[in-house]
Amino acid sequence: MNWSGIKAIYYFEMARAGRTLWQSLVAPVITTSLYFVVFGSAIGGRMTDMAGVDYASFIVPGLILLSVLTQSIFNASFGIYFPKFTGTIYELLSAPISPIETVIAYVGAAVSKSVVLALVTLLTATLFVPVQIAHPVLMVIALILISTAFCLLGFAIGIWAKNFEQLQVVPLLVVTPLTFLGGVFYSTAALGEPWRTVIHANPILYLVSGFRWTFFEIVDVPLTASIAALALSIALPLAVIVWIFKTGYRLKS
Template sequence: MNLQAVRSIYTFEMARARRTLLQSVVSPVISTSLYFVVFGAAIGSRISHIEGISYGAFIVPGLIMLMLLTQSVSNASFAIFFPRFSGTIYELLSAPIAYYEIVIGYVGAAATKSIVLGLIILATAGFFVPLEIAHPLWMLAFLVLTAVTFSLLGFIIGIWADGFEKLQLVPLLIITPLTFLGGSFYSVDMLPPVWQTVTLFNPVVYLVSGFRWSFYGISDVSVTASLLMILVFLTLCLGLVAWIFKTGYRIKP
């Protein structure tokens, strides 16, 4: 493996995040804090506890997951789209570097930024509500797997998009609504039986449920199903990325 090439891409992307610190870190933290304050104050006054957990603490994993999904996709999609837009991707493709090394560099940087941001939001939430993490290793595992998986999805979107508008299409119209409807701010058990069944077709439910289990030991679906869903989605994204570089879809003239 060409570690120097991977390190160069990774370092460049991380340096870009430092140059745009206000947009990359401060803005998502403030937005998530506002979600926490608004939902915690408005709904928390009506729902004090869910399954023995205070409502404010209950929504923390959902808020982190909401940020993690959107930021992972946005970071990775812009990172690969901009070289395509500016034409510098052809210099990268002509360099002595394998496609998987390009993916590791870009996706690794996007996932790292999302993970760091998730940990910052977790620390910020500790100022609002008392937190407990029943399974810290599993929490980190879900955090890393989700960040890597959705960074791969963002990489795919960055290749697919032919304009800046399309970069926001999937996060705004698909990922964010699915996250809101995926049990981020409520338990699936609170829904009527019919909607509980419908909700199980939302893949984000499994991500949020598994992540919440790592905090409080409670979940809407089995932890095995949550982990399996992430691994299946990760495999699909890896397969799509491999197909893109094999066929040269939208990266080669």
């Protein structure tokens, strides 16, 4: 394992995050704070408890994932797309570093940034509402795994994209709407039919439900289903990335 190459790419990506601190950390935290003000304070004060939990606290796990999922994709996709855009991708491909080491470096840096963002968002939430975490260790593990899944997806998107507009198609037009509809602001028990059944086709629901369980031990879907959905969300983009490196799809042309 070429740890020197992995560290070089990792440190470079983390340094880039420091240069774009406003975009990668400050702006998402401000946006999340506004959600807490609007939904937690203004609307939450007029709502009953959600699944036995105070509404303002109930939305904390969902709001954390709302920012983490999109930022994970953005961080990972831009990290690998920028060498393609500048033409330095050929230096990376000819360097003595294997595809798995490349993925570890880029995805590892993106996951690190996503976890930091999530923890800062969680800290911000404590300024607005009381936050209790029933299983803090499992919460961190779930956070890392969910971030890894979407960073892998972002890495694949970064290779697929031909321009900056295509980098934003999936996170803005697919992931963000699915996240809003995935139980971030409500429990599926509050929905009537047929929407209560329809929403179970949304894969984000299973991730939000499983992550919320680590906070309050309440779920919208069985915990085993959330674990299976998380495993699948990691396996699918990883399989795509393996295929990309085997075929050279949009890497060598």
